[in-house]
Amino acid sequence: MCDRAQNCSRLRSNPPHAMATAPSKCFIVTGPPGIGKTTLVMRVLESLKTSHPHLNIRGFYTREVREASERVGFEVVTLDGRRGTLASSTVLSAESFRWPSVGKYKVDVASFESLALPELQVKEGTDLFIIDEVGKMELFSSSFFPAVLKILESNIPILASIPIPKFGRDIPGGFAVSSQIGQYAPYSTVPVTVTGGMKLKIRS
Numbered sequence: 501m502c503d504r505a506q507n508c509s510r511l512r513s514n515p516p517h518a519m520a521t522a523p524s525k526c527f528i529v530t531g532p533p534g535i536g537k538t539t540l541v542m543r544v545l546e547s548l549k550t551s552h553p554h555l556n557i558r559g560f561y562t563r564e565v566r567e568a569s570e571r572v573g574f575e576v577v578t579l580d581g582r583r584g585t586l587a588s589s590t591v592l593s594a595e596s597f598r599w600p601s602v603g604k605y606k607v608d609v610a611s612f613e614s615l616a617l618p619e620l621q622v623k624e625g626t627d628l629f630i631i632d633e634v635g636k637m638e639l640f641s642s643s644f645f646p647a648v649l650k651i652l653e654s655n656i657p658i659l660a661s662i663p664i665p666k667f668g669r670d671i672p673g674g675f676a677v678s679s680q681i682g683q684y685a686p687y688s689t690v691p692v693t694v695t696g697g698m699k700l701k702i703r704s
Contacts (some may be wrong), residue, residue: 526652529632529661532690538563538660540692541632544659545579548628556624559630560616562586562638573605574637576615579630584611587637600640607637613644620642620647631660 529537538561548555557579565573565588569615573588585591587605599606605626616638629651660665 502673525655525657527657527659527688527690529659529690529692530601530664535692537663537692540631540690541630541659541661545630555627556625557628557630558619558626559628559632560619561630561632562635576612578615580620584615584616586606586612602637605637607640609640612638613641617641617643617647620644620651620655622650626656629656629658629660631658633661633663 519532525608529540531537541561545557548557560576560578562574562576564571566574567590572590573584574586576586577583585608586597587607589606591606596606599608601607620631622642631648631651632637634645634648648658648660
């Protein structure tokens, strides 16, 4: 992604009119749910933190919440370790009945926004944004995708994940996230397969 810390600064400094010829600064990990997208993103993050400890990396990731062997929800986690509910199948309250649903899960948009949105603010000195993931649950926040687009406009490098539902469809609801991102910046996709293999595809 960024082999040296100065590469991130160089990518940030490219003006918008140079975007068509600039190297990809947006890397998108794709694959169906449960295939290992978050695992890959976290491995890249840990590698960067080890090789370039002075990089200023901001963002969030999501992970499953389990009780015994049963998945009961998802939580959003900032890169400094703060966490909160993203979605749950066990929360039962008058408020939760008004939350949007994805399958059996109720999505706590307010909890997600309170943690994720501040981490997506464009600030001077940021070298990289981690966004795991740009999925249906996160997109219930009307402020989330505009924040992602602001990052793209800032020319700060991004490592993000986007789920691919079964049968090759885009995110339910017809939200063509990849297409919209492609209007703002060239990007590279990293498909994750069930066998653990990865192929790099450049989109510009």
